[in-house]
Amino acid sequence: MRRPLGIILPLLILVVWEIAARLIGNQFILPRLETVVPVLLSPATDILGTGSLLHNAAVSLIRVGAGFLVAIAIAVPLGIGMGWSPRLDAFADTTVQLFRPIPPLAWGPLAIAWFSVGLNSMVFIIFLGAFFPILLNTIDGVRGVKKTWVEVARTLGASEGQVLAKVVLPGAAPTIWTGLRVGFGIAWMCVIAAEWLPGTTSGLGYLTLYAYNFGQMHFIIAGMITIGIIGIAFDLLFRSVEDRWFAWRGSER
């Protein structure tokens, strides 16, 4: 019953959109549905010479993937260390709390100064966006590992390294995964904004900004919808893995 109920509002929004678009009658403020839908239905068609929706989506995804992987490579080990060692936590926590409230986009000018325009500066911003949710969830996950599991492992002869690899990591994995899901979501938002930085010439974010310069609102909205669909698709992907691998979460006995 939930799904049919959930469909009603989006349909209503489409109807209101179409009515509003007709009433306003101005393509530069709100384009009509029938101008946006064809763009979405032919995603391989070039848009204003910047490449197709598919091409730009792929470019954005590669950037997100790179920043996201760097974030995982640093945040997961650091989070395991901070969750496991109170000394490392005491050492690093203040720094984490100081940097965390700075929005990734605020690093934009510095990113360009340090890495110059292009892939590296965008990857840096995406990395910052994904880093903190992954780090904080990893710390939480490690702290949530039951003491009994660790003690059982020790009495069964596990070394400190084995305790980390065979108990702490799998025990914290569901929460770390949640961190990856949230981190990816934020990384995806960051890439769109990062593509608005000067010097960028591709990506879904760039496409929407570029279309704005030509007053092509229907391309902007098609781009926004594509961004949303990709975001939802990845969230569902993360959740389905969660359901499959971490079904035990919440039923520890």
Added chain:
Amino acid sequence: MKLAIRDLSKVFVTGTGEQVPALKDISLTVADEEFLCILGPSGCGKTTLLRIIAGLDTPTTGSIEVDGEALDGPSRRIAMIFQEYSLFPWRTVLENVAFGLEMTGNGRGDRLEAAGRYLDLVGLGSFGKSFPFELSGGMRQRVAVARALAIEPAALLMDEPFGALDAQTRNLMQIELQEIWKKTRKTVVFVTHSVDEAVFLADRIVVLTERPGRIREIVPVKKCARPRDRTCADFVEIRRHVLDLIAVGSSD
């Protein structure tokens, strides 16, 4: 395996620097293949004593010797079974039992084969592919026993292992544990606060006082033949004696 506990005391220091004595002057020898129960009221330090023997806590003073050698940290010769929440929920039952053998680097085929044998021993041979959350409480404790036995320890430490089970399952598990003990000839140190359970299982019962735990008396149960009948005269007499000891303790 012979276990000697010498002049052992444990003092905990709280966050405010207050010293809380948990155990005082415990001296005790557990004979090879003996089934020893440690009995006492809640908070008497019996779990602390077991954790020290397991190498999970350190004594403030005193020492523990295993066959004449001082114990220093967890040893694979001594396995511990906890009251609950001890199975790794992300592993299948078989992989749980094989955990200890995985730590020593046994090959996958080897350790799963061995784990299967121990799972058979506790009567769960057909549940290898299940996950812990799919099992009942009694079954989970059997898996924990199999997992402990799989590393072939000389001694088993059990911390109120049946405390979370219903009375019927508990009685059944006591009988099964006795069978397993007879078959495997391990030294067992079993902590409980149930007088009935202690008299049913133990060769000797160590009765502790309230905090700080001291040995009030060591009660031999050997004259009561196994498997024990809870209604036989000897059983009832010993049970009454132990209950008296605990009653004295709480009126101090």
